[in-house]
Amino acid sequence: MLARLFKNKIFWLVIITVASLVTLAYTSKNRASISFYEKVIDYVYSPVQKGFAYIAKNTQNTLEYFNNAKMITDENNTLKTKILELEEENRKLAGFEYENQRLRDILDVKGKYENYDMVTCGIIAKESGNWFNIFTIDKGTNNGINYNMAVVTPKGIAGQVVSASPFSAKVMSIIDNGSSVSGRLSKTRDLVILRGDLKLKDDGLIKMLYIPVSAQIADGDIIETSGIGGIYPPGIMIGKVKNVDNEKPKALRYAVVEPSVDFKKLEEVVVLKPK
Amino acid sequence: MKLIVTALTFLVAGMLQTSFFDYIRIFGVEPNLFLVLIICFSLLEESLEAGFIGAIAGIIEDAVIGISLGGYTLLNTFLGISIGSLNKRFVRENLLVSILFVFIFSLIYEGVFYFIIFYFSGQQDIFYAFEKIIFPESIYNAAITIIVFPFVLWIDMWMKDHTRALRKY
Numbered sequence: 001m002l003a004r005l006f007k008n009k010i011f012w013l014v015i016i017t018v019a020s021l022v023t024l025a026y027t028s029k030n031r032a033s034i035s036f037y038e039k040v041i042d043y044v045y046s047p048v049q050k051g052f053a054y055i056a057k058n059t060q061n062t063l064e065y066f067n068n069a070k071m072i073t074d075e076n077n078t079l080k081t082k083i084l085e086l087e088e089e090n091r092k093l094a095g096f097e098y099e100n101q102r103l104r105d106i107l108d109v110k111g112k113y114e115n116y117d118m119v120t121c122g123i124i125a126k127e128s129g130n131w132f133n134i135f136t137i138d139k140g141t142n143n144g145i146n147y148n149m150a151v152v153t154p155k156g157i158a159g160q161v162v163s164a165s166p167f168s169a170k171v172m173s174i175i176d177n178g179s180s181v182s183g184r185l186s187k188t189r190d191l192v193i194l195r196g197d198l199k200l201k202d203d204g205l206i207k208m209l210y211i212p213v214s215a216q217i218a219d220g221d222i223i224e225t226s227g228i229g230g231i232y233p234p235g236i237m238i239g240k241v242k243n244v245d246n247e248k249p250k251a252l253r254y255a256v257v258e259p260s261v262d263f264k265k266l267e268e269v270v271v272l273k274p275k
Numbered sequence: 276m277k278l279i280v281t282a283l284t285f286l287v288a289g290m291l292q293t294s295f296f297d298y299i300r301i302f303g304v305e306p307n308l309f310l311v312l313i314i315c316f317s318l319l320e321e322s323l324e325a326g327f328i329g330a331i332a333g334i335i336e337d338a339v340i341g342i343s344l345g346g347y348t349l350l351n352t353f354l355g356i357s358i359g360s361l362n363k364r365f366v367r368e369n370l371l372v373s374i375l376f377v378f379i380f381s382l383i384y385e386g387v388f389y390f391i392i393f394y395f396s397g398q399q400d401i402f403y404a405f406e407k408i409i410f411p412e413s414i415y416n417a418a419i420t421i422i423v424f425p426f427v428l429w430i431d432m433w434m435k436d437h438t439r440a441l442r443k444y
Contacts, residue, residue, distance in 0.1 A: 009327075013326050017349065019345075020345035020346075021349065022345070023348075024346055025345075027345065041335070042338075045289070045293070049293060049294055052294035125294060126293075131408070134340075136293070162342055198393065198404065199403060
C-alpha cells in the first residue's frame with residue numbers, strides 16, 4: 001500500500017507544495033548561509049555569466065573605439081588643460097590634508113572607510129527581470145563577501161548584498177522596490193528614509209519618505225547615509241533631491257531623489273567588508 | 276530521462292535569461308523565458324505531468340533569479356497544473372494556439388505575481404503595473420514563442436520517440 005502511495009502523483013504534488021511552502025518560510029528571512037543546492041547552481045552559472053559579460057564588455061569597447069575618435073581627441077585636449085589646473089590645486093590641498101590629519105588625531109575621529117576592506121567587483125549579470133533591480137557581482141564568499149554588506153562606488157552607494165554564493169553574490173540596488181536606506185540631509189542633518197519605487201526605478205530615481213515636518217528641503221540638496229541600521233557606514237553620498245512634492249500636507253510629503261550612481265551604466269562596484 | 280532533459284532545458288534557459296536578455300529590452304521590459312518555456316511544455320502534457328515540469332522549472336528559477344527558495348516553485352507548479360487541465364480542447368501542436376496561451380497566461384501569471392508581492396505591501400497602483408510592465412511583457416513573450424515553441428515541440432517529440440524505443444512491447 002505504501003508503494004501505491006508513492007506512485008500516486010497527487011501525493012507527490014502535495015509534497016512539493018508543502019515542501020516549497022516550508023522552504024519559502026525558512027529562506028525568506030535573513031539568510032546568512034546558502035543551501036548546498038544554490039552553491040551548485042552558482043558553481044555552474046558563474047563562469048558562463050562571467051564569460052558573457054567579458055564578451056559583451058569587449059564588444060562594447062570595440063564599437064566605442066570606432067564611434068568616438070573625434071570626441072576623444074577633443075576631450076583629451078580639455079582634460080590636459082584641466083590637469084594643469086588640478087595639479088596646482090593639489091599642491092594647495094596637500095597642505096590642508098596634513099593639517100586635517102593633525103586635527104583628526106586630536107579629536108580621534110575615525111575615517112569613513114577605516115573599518116572596512118574594499119573589495120572591487122565587476123557586474124556579471126543584471127537579473128532584474130521586470131519587477132526588481134538585482135545584479136550579480138563576480139566575487140562571493142570565497143573572497144569574504146557575505147550577506148548584508150554595503151556595496152558602493154566612488155560616486156555613492158549602490159546597494160547591499162542580499163545573497164552570497166562561493167563564486168558570486170547578488171546585490172539589491174537602492175532603486176529596487178524592496179530597498180530602504182536610512183539617510184541624512186547634509187545641510188540640516190535631518191533623518192529621512194530613501195526607498196526604491198516601482199514607478200521610479202526605470203528612470204533610476206528613488207523616493208524620500210518620512211521627512212520631518214520641520215525640515216526645509218530644496219531642489220539640489222545633497223543626501224548622505226546616516227549610519228543608522230548598521231549596513232552602510234555614515235557619510236557616504238546617496239544623491240541629490242530632484243523635486244519635492246510640496247502640495248501635500250507636510251507630514252505626508254515626499255521627494256524624488258536622483259542617486260549619484262547611474263544604474264544603467266554601472267560596471268564596477270566596491271563591496272565594503274568589515275575588518 | 277524526461278526529468279534530465281527538462282532540467283537541462285531550464286538550466287540553459289536560466290543562463291540565457293541572465294546573460295543576454297537584459298540587452299534586448301524593448302520599452303523597458305525583457306521576456307521571461309522561464310514562463311514561456313513552462314507554458315509551452317505544459318501545453319503538450321496533461322495536468323499532473325505539467326505540474327511536475329513547473330516544479331522543476333520553479334526549483335531552478337529560484338536558485339537563479341530568486342532570493343528565497345520555494346516562491347517560484349509554488350507559482351510555477353500551479354501554473355503547470357492549470358494549463359495542463361485546460362489544454363484538452365485545443366489543437367496542441369498549433370503555433371497560434373501556443374501564442375494565445377502564452378499571451379493570456381503571461382498576463383495572469385504576472386498579475387498574480389504582482390498581486391502577491393507588491394499589492395499587499397502597500398503599493399496599490401495596479402493599473403500602472405499592467406500598462407507599463409505586464410502588458411508589454413506579455414506581448415514580448417508571445418513574440419518569442421514563435422521561436423521557442425517549435426523548439427519545445429521538437430524536444431517533446433524527441434522524448435516521445437526515445438521512450439518508445441525503450442519500451443519493451
